[in-house]
Amino acid sequence: MTVRVGAGPDAPPVRTNTWATQSGRPHEEDSVTDDELRQRIVEVAAQLFAENGYGGTKLRMVAERAAVTPRTVKRLGGNRAQLFAQVLASRPPSDAAARVAAAAADPDSAPPVSVLIEVASDTFATPERSWNTVELEALTRSHTDGDVRALETTRITTRKANLRTLTEQTRHAGGIDARVDTEAFVHFALALSAGLAVLDPVSADRPTQASWNTLMARIGAAFAPAGFLLSADHEARTPWRLRVDIPDRPGALSLLLSALGTLHVYVAAAYALDSVDGDRTIDLALMAPEKVSATTLLAAAMTVGHHGYVMAGSPDDGGDLPTRVLDGATELVTNPGSAPLAAATLVEADSFEVTDATEGEDDAENVLRLQWTANQHVVLHRDWAPFARAEKTRASALLRLAAAMSSMAGEAEALGWVEPLGSGATIWIRLARPEDSDAVAAMHERCSEKTLYRRYLTAVGQWRDITLRRLTGGHRGATLVAMSEEGTIVGLGHVFPDSPAGAHVAEIAVLVEDAYQRLGIGTHLVRHMLDLAHQLGFDEVAGTVLAENSEMLKVLDATGLVWSRRVEDGVLTVRAPLSTPESGGRSRDGRRLLAPPDDLSPRSRATRSAVWPTPAGAP
Numbered sequence: 001m002t003v004r005v006g007a008g009p010d011a012p013p014v015r016t017n018t019w020a021t022q023s024g025r026p027h028e029e030d031s032v033t034d035d036e037l038r039q040r041i042v043e044v045a046a047q048l049f050a051e052n053g054y055g056g057t058k059l060r061m062v063a064e065r066a067a068v069t070p071r072t073v074k075r076l077g078g079n080r081a082q083l084f085a086q087v088l089a090s091r092p093p094s095d096a097a098a099r100v101a102a103a104a105a106d107p108d109s110a111p112p113v114s115v116l117i118e119v120a121s122d123t124f125a126t127p128e129r130s131w132n133t134v135e136l137e138a139l140t141r142s143h144t145d146g147d148v149r150a151l152e153t154t155r156i157t158t159r160k161a162n163l164r165t166l167t168e169q170t171r172h173a174g175g176i177d178a179r180v181d182t183e184a185f186v187h188f189a190l191a192l193s194a195g196l197a198v199l200d201p202v203s204a205d206r207p208t209q210a211s212w213n214t215l216m217a218r219i220g221a222a223f224a225p226a227g228f229l230l231s232a233d234h235e236a237r238t239p240w241r242l243r244v245d246i247p248d249r250p251g252a253l254s255l256l257l258s259a260l261g262t263l264h265v266y267v268a269a270a271y272a273l274d275s276v277d278g279d280r281t282i283d284l285a286l287m288a289p290e291k292v293s294a295t296t297l298l299a300a301a302m303t304v305g306h307h308g309y310v311m312a313g314s315p316d317d318g319g320d321l322p323t324r325v326l327d328g329a330t331e332l333v334t335n336p337g338s339a340p341l342a343a344a345t346l347v348e349a350d351s352f353e354v355t356d357a358t359e360g361e362d363d364a365e366n367v368l369r370l371q372w373t374a375n376q377h378v379v380l381h382r383d384w385a386p387f388a389r390a391e392k393t394r395a396s397a398l399l400r401l402a403a404a405m406s407s408m409a410g411e412a413e414a415l416g417w418v419e420p421l422g423s424g425a426t427i428w429i430r431l432a433r434p435e436d437s438d439a440v441a442a443m444h445e446r447c448s449e450k451t452l453y454r455r456y457l458t459a460v461g462q463w464r465d466i467t468l469r470r471l472t473g474g475h476r477g478a479t480l481v482a483m484s485e486e487g488t489i490v491g492l493g494h495v496f497p498d499s500p501a502g503a504h505v506a507e508i509a510v511l512v513e514d515a516y517q518r519l520g521i522g523t524h525l526v527r528h529m530l531d532l533a534h535q536l537g538f539d540e541v542a543g544t545v546l547a548e549n550s551e552m553l554k555v556l557d558a559t560g561l562v563w564s565r566r567v568e569d570g571v572l573t574v575r576a577p578l579s580t581p582e583s584g585g586r587s588r589d590g591r592r593l594l595a596p597p598d599d600l601s602p603r604s605r606a607t608r609s610a611v612w613p614t615p616a617g618a619p
């Protein structure tokens with residue numbers, strides 16, 4: 001069977017159709033050449049074969065949709081089988097096949113294995129990009145129709161040849177083990193993608209693109225030889241950043257680097273960040289060949305890890321981290337106000353803002369909120385990957401440095417307050433930081449059921465639902481911790497707006513662990529909390545206290561404020577106006593609210609410097 005498409009040298013002479021329909025009206029075929037008509041017929045037939053399959057497509061339907069007579073369809077397209085063959089011949093190779101063919105023809109354009117991974121990932125997620133319905137119909141008909149079989153055999157042979165070339169190129173680059181047979185690999189790849197396309201209409205629960213990527217990369221890695229070392233065939237010039245959680249086990253990092261190495265990717269810098277729940281977050285600055293895409297990088301990383309993030313990098317990303325830290329510190333010395341910028345630079349935030357302590361976004365995956373001073377918070381944003389715990393600590397450490405410098409420069413409260421307790425010991429009260437979260441969690445673990453219930457008014461254990469980031473200052477308002485001379489966090493105080501921004505009422509809540517209660521810590525904490533509420537511009541403070549909680553009620557009474565009480569179901573809502581700014585921060589009884597201790601005993605001073613640089617919970 002000979003199929004002609006278009007006006008090649010063998011095409012019949014072009015003629016113009018000038019006849020009319022039976023109705024006498026000019027037909028759409030008027031003034032159209034045979035070639036144009038044939039094209040239209042083949043196009044329409046392609047649509048109908050795709051919609052109805054071979055069996056469901058009649059020449060009459062083609063004629064109707066193409067607005068020609070059935071005779072014209074027969075004359076230019078032949079019978080149904082011939083028309084189908086023409087349709088098949090007119091179809092370009094699939095997108096995936098075209099990419100394989102292009103890569104096979106130009107092996108220097110991209111590492112062949114990266115093309116294999118990308119095409120396979122796309123094919124898995126959207127099989128129709130690799131096998132359209134006409135092609136699938138042709139595959140099925142090849143079993144019974146010799147003409148279609150001949151045509152389809154040619155097409156499949158070409159696809160296989162390109163895939164074979166790409167496979168050999170991958171093998172040459174060291175990406176495929178010598179024991180993996182090329183023909184087996186090629187058949188495997190084609191059969192897998194064709195099978196997926198056949199199954200596609202009846203596959204209800206399709207895997208996600210990400211899970212396909214991971215599976216594909218796994219399969220790719222399984223074909224790779226052990227201990228390969230690639231030739232430097234592909235110049236790696238494009239910077240990328242990759243962050244991925246890999247198992248915190250020996251050998252996992254080397255597997256990750258090998259998977260990336262298969263793509264001719266170089267590692268410019270690598271940092272191991274947090275280890276959480278058996279995983280370690282790895283941060284990499286990479287240089288990759290130009291054609292290796294973000295998807296492929298991620299797929300390679302997913303052979304070893306999970307929770308991966310990729311973004312375009314900069315050539316500077318490979319710069320030395322300690323140098324960056326020291327540069328930030330130097331900038332701080334000359335310009336202490338640059339602390340937020342230095343913190344943002346250190347953790348590579350996309351943006352940052354310095355907000356009033358009562359405004360702005362709370363901590364979230366991509367938002368890092370830090371208490372900079374009592375009145376001002378630094379809110380950092382980063383879109384491409386969530387802030388790792390270690391980064392929170394880094395940014396916080398920079399703000400600690402800034403606070404220490406302010407303290408050295410004579411700013412009395414920059415590091416908080418050291419307060420004397422009746423026992424002769426002292427307690428250090430200061431703003432909470434993200435790195436306190438472990439110590440705060442540990443303090444909760446040491447608390448009795450009764451104490452926790454009094455604080456959270458919920459069943460034991462539910463304090464964890466009030467996430468630790470919220471408990472350690474990642475929200476609007478202020479969070480204080482009280483640290484013992486042993487360097488243990490033993491108390492926690494919160495002052496937060498009781499409703500969205502603009503609120504005038506500050507809610508206060510306090511917790512002192514059992515072993516440290518009745519020493520005066522709660523009283524000191526509450527005094528400082530009230531002072532902060534005042535500084536933050538709140539007019540009133542409120543709290544929720546169990547009616548039986550006489551300890552807390554005594555602490556509140558000791559503040560000198562006038563508390564109103566409303567009781568409901570055994571729970572008191574207490575409320576008190578704060579002194580006005582004109583009153584100079586004095587409570588109604590004239591006592592100054594929350595002044596730092598006038599004289600720090602030598603012991604207190606020693607405690608401060610001994611405790612401060614390494615707060616409990618800092619890694």
Ligand SMILES: CC(C)(COP(=O)(O)OP(=O)(O)OC[C@H]1O[C@@H](n2cnc3c(N)ncnc32)[C@H](O)[C@@H]1OP(=O)(O)O)[C@@H](O)C(=O)NCCC(=O)NCCS
Nearest residue numbers: 422451454455509510511512517518519520521522523552
């Ligand atoms: C309520 C709570 C915060 C009080 O903390 P605290 O550190 O024990 O408070 P203080 O030590 O400052 O004051 C409590 C008692 O100690 C006494 N005290 C204060 N300084 C003291 C000192 N130097 N030596 C001995 N006792 C002292 C206070 O007079 C008071 O005693 P009293 O009850 O006999 O009058 C604490 O009990 C707690 O965490 N409870 C559970 C959580 C809670 O109820 N929170 C309130 C709702 S949000």
